[in-house]
Amino acid sequence: QQQVKQSPQSLIVQKGGIPIINCAYENTAFDYFPWYQQFPGKGPALLIAIRPDVSEKKEGRFTISFNKSAKQFSLHIMDSQPGDSATYFCAASGAGSYQLTFGKGTKLSVIP
Amino acid sequence: KAGVTQTPRYLIKTRGQQVTLSCSPISGHRSVSWYQQTPGQGLQFLFEYFSETQRNKGNFPGRFSGRQFSNSRSEMNVSTLELGDSALYLCASSPLAGLETQYFGPGTRLLVL
Numbered sequence: 001q002q003q004v005k006q007s008p009q010s011l012i013v014q015k016g017g018i019p020i021i022n023c024a025y026e027n028t029a030f031d032y033f034p035w036y037q038q039f040p041g042k043g044p045a046l047l048i049a050i051r052p053d054v055s056e057k058k059e060g061r062f063t064i065s066f067n068k069s070a071k072q073f074s075l076h077i078m079d080s081q082p083g084d085s086a087t088y089f090c091a092a093s094g095a096g097s098y099q100l101t102f103g104k105g106t107k108l109s110v111i112p
Numbered sequence: 113k114a115g116v117t118q119t120p121r122y123l124i125k126t127r128g129q130q131v132t133l134s135c136s137p138i139s140g141h142r143s144v145s146w147y148q149q150t151p152g153q154g155l156q157f158l159f160e161y162f163s164e165t166q167r168n169k170g171n172f173p174g175r176f177s178g179r180q181f182s183n184s185r186s187e188m189n190v191s192t193l194e195l196g197d198s199a200l201y202l203c204a205s206s207p208l209a210g211l212e213t214q215y216f217g218p219g220t221r222l223l224v225l
Contacts, residue, residue: 034214043116043202043216044155089155098168099145100214102155 003027004092006103013080014111021075021106023090028071030092034100035064035075038087047088048075080110114138116205116217124223130191133220137184137205144186145214146178149200158201161186190222198224 005024013019023033034049050057050064050073057064063076077084090103117136125131137144146158157170161180178188184205190197200219207213 036216041218043204043218045216046213091155098143098160098162099157099170100147100155101157102147104154 004090004101004103006090006106008106009104010107010109012109012111015081017080017110019077019080019084019108019110021088021090021108022072023074023092023103024070024072025092026071027092027094027101029094029097030101031095032093033064033066033073034091035062036089036091036102038089038105044089077108080108082110082112084108085110116203116215118201118203118217118220120220121218122221122223124225125193126225127193127195129193130189131193131222132187132189133201133203133222135186135188135203135205135217137186137203138207138215141205141207141215142184143206143208144180144184145204145206146186146188147202147204148172149202149219150198155202158188193224195224198222 007022011019035047036044037047038044048059048062050066052068061078066073087105087107089105091100093100119134143162145160147155149155159169159178160167164180175191180186200221202219204214204216
């Protein structure tokens with residue numbers, strides 16, 4: 001069964017801190033790994049995505065680190081702000097599957 | 113450009129009834145996917161349509177069905193509703209045949225009593 005395991009379930013950091021959310025996958029056919037951010041009452045919004053041919057990708061304050069051999073990837077949020085408080089989901093998909101498999105989500109709270 | 117729109121936003125039904133949810137993708141997008149979101153199971157893939165063809169279906173019973181029209185608008189139907197069908201149903205659209213840059217709508221909150 002295709003699975004993506006995400007941890008931690010919840011995370012509390014102070015403003016300016018660097019929360020790190022981790023995901024692990026089993027299916028080696030996965031070749032696209034996006035992260036989504038969801039605020040209450042809204043649908044998920046694509047934050048940043050990576051493919052296995054690179055080990056790191058940065059977009060603004062968000063960085064994905066990817067370890068292909070360990071089948072793990074993580075999201076780092078630099079200089080976190082209270083406005084970053086949301087639920088974050090990692091996901092994965094494989095070529096030709098036409099579906100995203102999501103992790104269970106991490107509820108992030110950034111305290112002022 | 114208008115985002116993905118879903119109607120209705122909230123819905124209350126009773127067990128045994130059926131329900132139809134609607135999704136209008138972003139203009140020009142031809143791929144539409146549906147997901148069910150619950151606190152316990154998270155986001156689970158239901159099905160994906162491209163140019164009116166269902167290309168993939170998730171592990172849901174046959175009570176869950178969908179279709180896509182020639183204008184890319186999509187509907188999903190759930191028949192014989194069960195209490196466990198209470199969830200947020202999300203629609204996402206993508207401009208290309210793949211899944212990159214998938215844009216989600218706000219969802220339809222379904223409560224089954």
